[in-house]
Amino acid sequence: MELLKLILKEHRGLVVAALAVLAMVAVLSMARCAMVQGERTMEAQKEEITEQGEDPVGDGDAELSETDKALAKLTDDQRAKMDEYDSQTTEFIAELTSNVWTARNDSYFLTFTGVTFTDHAKGEDGTEATIHPYVVSDLITHAPTTADGKSTEVAEAVIETDEGSFVLKHTLVTDTETGKSTAKISSSAFTVFEADGYTRTAASDGSLEVKGLNGGIKSMLGGDEDELGDALRDFCSLNVPTATEAKWRGIAERDWNEGTVTTWFDLNNSGKSSVSVTYGTEDGKFTVKNSYGSQQ
Structure with a gap:
């Protein structure tokens, strides 16, 4: 015991330094335990929020485009x-993307x-637009056939969408x-499903x-002809993309x-569509709608 006292007395400076180091280690250990406990608590809160169907960061969908939202409905395997x-598949998709496909006038x-x-x-x-993702998972091209002075080529693709798998048939005559x-x-997979299908039409x-x-x-x-033209162009680009001319019918109410x-x-698209334009005399705004034959 006396020997221990003597050693401590002779090396008092070192002992104080060692004690200081030990004290610092203890403080850091306590702080780390608190941090770990805090992280565990935060993780538990996040898991609880996720289980309740809430987003702890905010509304992520608000930052996504409509295309991104559609693609999010596909599985990782489908996106791969x-x-x-x-x-051959790339060329088939290029044929789809480079045209507008119209049906029923x-x-x-x-x-x-x-x-x-x-x-x-x-x-x-008016016209309602729904965006669907699709993946071409298989493509079969049939040999061309000739009859009555016409050559017919048929390609059939299996497309996987957010609503299931479908066969898309492409016919070139x-x-x-x-x-x-x-x-x-x-x-x-399309709104109109019939033998005639949708016809390829060049977009304006x-x-x-x-x-x-x-x-x-x-x-x-x-008196503002430019605003009228802009309103008609904006409407037709979304609803009648093949129209290049709007001719006034000569009547107004x-x-x-x-x-x-x-x-x-009257529009000059293949379906010979017609649209109504309503002008607000108070606010100066134009509203364009499909008239579907009104006021013929």
């Missing part, structure tokens, strides 16, 4: 298939990207004498010429109680 397309149409298709369908309040061709696609470049206006109707519509002027235009 997109990176494995061969040249253009009341319904499809547009494609490399990973999604948008189904535009006529609804009570070419006149052997003139070389002119028509193409159609059909699938039960977004321009739309407004024709037939006179001074009287221009005055009734606020004024509602003094509602403060509106309504008139009609």
Whole structure:
């Protein structure tokens, strides 16, 4: 015991330093335990929030585009298939994406990207658009057949979407004498499902010429022909993408109680659509809708 006291007395400085180090280690250990306990508590809170169906960071979907939301509905295996397309599949998808596909006098149409298709369908309040992701998981090209001066080529693809797997049939018919061709696609994945399917139609470049206006109707519509043209172009680019001309029908109706002027235009798309334009005399705004033959 006396020997221990002597050693401590002679090495008092070292002992103090050692004790200080030990004290610091103890403090750091306590702090680390508190941090670990805090992290565990936070993880437990996150797990509890996740189980309740809440997002601890916020509404992640609000930052996603409609395409990203659609792609999120596919599995990892389905998305991986997109990176494995061969040249034939890539060419098939290019045919889909480079055209607009219309049905029933253009009341319904499809547009494609490399990973999604948008189904535009006529609804009570105009055209409704629904975006679906798709993956081509199999593609079969049949040998061409010739009959009655026409050559027919058929390709069938299995597409996987957020609503299941479907067969998409592509039919190309070419006149052997003139070389002119028509193409159609059909699938039960689309709103319109029938043998005739959707017809390939070239999309306009977004321009739309407004024709037939006179001074009287221009005055009734606020005198701003540019805003009228912009309203028609914006509507047609989404609802009648093959139209390049809107011709005024020559009639208009004024509602003094509602403060509106309504008139009609005929479009030059293959389905010969017509649209109504309502001008608000108070706010100066234009509202364009499909008229589906109104005021013929």
